[in-house]
Amino acid sequence: MTLATENAASSTASREAVERIDAEAVNTAGKRQPLYAPRKKIFPKRASGQFRRFKWLIMFVTLGIYYLTPWLRWDRGPYAPDQAVLVDLANRRFYFFFIEIWPQEFFYIAGLLVMAGIGLFLITSTVGRAWCGYTCPQTVWVDLFLVVERAIEGDRNARIKLDAAPFSAGKLAKRSAKHLIWVLIAVATGGAWVFYFADAPSLFVDIATAQAAPVAYMTIAVLTATTYVFGGLMREQVCTYMCPWPRIQAAMLDENSLTVTYNDWRGEPRSRHAKKAAAEGRTVGDCVDCNACVAVCPMGIDIRDGQQLECITCALCIDACDGVMDKLGRERGLISYATLSDYNANMALATAGGTETINPDRVRREGGGLSDKVAHFHWRKIFRPRTFVYFGAWSLVGLVMLYALLTRDRLEVNVLHDRNPQYVLLSDGSVRNGYTVKLLNMIPEPRVILVSLEGLTGATMNVVGLDQPDDRSAAVPVDPDRLREVRIFVTLPADRLSEADTSFRFVVEDKASFESDVYRASFNIPEGSR
């Protein structure tokens, strides 16, 4: 029967026609490397296919966001910077399009981090290490660096040859061109970072004319170094040895999470010689042992060994193997995104419940193709209690933050009550308390803020250094997007001391926007005056 399927696909290449790539995984189940083995060089081959195309797109978008964001403009009027995304450390403000954040509102950032964390749980529990494989800066930049490497040194075989070649002018030229372009990318990466912290166009001019602050150059230098070293030199070592995600993310996977899987229930026993096997009466699996999946792997591993810590689920091996399956005229998906539960079900099918070794005939239909009993991923598996909990927590944080953002005050008052002295007895017997009142005008426009006393009948208020027509209120002009601190003396006449309720309120209002804020204050009076 195997022979029949093989013949049925006679329009396509035979097994032997599939080129066998001489690729050895850096670490395999069959040949475990000692923990401290020296690094083996990896020369990932260029892959092509749907996932590779998707990854090009994501690379384009993420790099685009990173490099271009600081150059976006956003009009905030004459009193605030017009950069859409700006971390203004000097003035301690963070601008994100229409949102402006003061340092005391940093909890929004904390909230975003919480959301990012829960979002990562959610993504990981559904589609596995998608963050690692597609969007992690390490992956994206390594990909970019590999593009350069391939453009200059050629694809896998050419690179292996070049690496083994003795030193020559040509090798030197290629190598230095590669490293030069890498360094340029690294400089651009470090350079883009600092633009988030200052007005990008003027900083660009300053940097180019050597007039920027030393810290700008230092930041660029550090990030250039890390980009070059991590993206160009260390690559997969960062993921395997330095990064905590592989450890954490693996813990978030369950049997319903999608991971890149080698479906050995249809691939094994792998063989390059179907006819010989058939002649000997053996069935062979779909895997032709061509090593295409190993050759493209940027981590240098063999997915056929199963789920492993090193695998970033970049899905390039899926593309490579799908190409081979297409050539052979078999269904794609020998390597595929699959869940552990589907895998186990299919494995049980192929091994007759684990009683025998894998026999791919059990998962095949008469005349080729996969049997209907083979389990495939169904999108409904995404909706599990676990993902609901993650999604619920994620949206809860998001909604709370959104609510807080939409209803937040852009006018605030903070008050410090003098403690030393707690009160001052004046010559007419009245008692005075001092308050340091901080008015926060959190919009980029100048405002006149009306401060008034509420309660404490008979008391008068005096704002130091301000003309005040009314002795219970004062209009205080505050600069755009600034805090203004004023000293306010509240005086309670002698005849009110005995009966006054000593709690009162400072009310601040912006008559134009109807915003207001209240501070509940208390008034100290000498002991025994009641």
Place this chain on the structure above:
Amino acid sequence: MSEKEHIDEVSGVSTTGHEWDGIRELDNPMPRWWVWTFYATIVWSIGYTVAYPAWPLISDATRGVLGYSSRQELTTTMEAVSAEQADLRAAIAEKPLDEILADETLRRFATAAGDAAFKVNCSQCHGSGAQGSAGYPNLNDDDWLWGGDIEAIHQTIAHGVRFDGDDDTRFGEMPAFGDILSRDEIRQVAAHVVSFTGTPSDPALAEAGAQVYADNCASCHGDAGQGDVTFGAPNLADAIWLYGSSEAQIAAQVRQPRHGVMPAWQERLGDPTVKQLSVYVYSLGGGE
């Protein structure tokens, strides 16, 4: 230690020979990067001890070829700070007090600097919040023995009060009426003084004290007890009492007055600091 090398079956790594309840410790080598980092720190530390002060000697320590010292760093920082403030200090030294008050930046700087100087030089008597105590005036209130405008405050701080070492010091002394008036007269006058602001224990006594007051006290303290800043004669008709407001306390003060002394600060601190102190003290009451 175990006699012969033991190899762990699972990992194929030799063990240290230590065993706890059947659990053995693998003898894995240190990661190479770790070992190299360790060596690098040793090399670094040698360079460091050459470059920076490091090795203790009998009475000193090696200086390091870079000549670094934290004390020097502090001095440099302090010099840099005072260089930055030089303009402000010069302006304060030059400008008259009313101009300093009118200039927002100068006023803020002088207030902050005056606050610091106050904590060091003045708080011992007047309290850290300038709230004073019995015998030491509260500087927050609106009652000023020697005048509460900025010039008067400056004058008082610069030359002190009843301070021997300064010819321009504020001077005013109340005679000890214990030698001049009889005990009854003193009780009468004390009752009268109380009647300016409150209710004396015995109205008749206060009535009688009116004449004594007019004869002996009014010349300095004023007919209605309003005081006089030229002699530092306290206002007796307000709520603020330096030595207490009871009849007995007033009588004691009449009999044998206590007089506080405040040193002159002009020479000790220099005029700019005295100006800063004046601005600070003036600011306490919000500049009344």
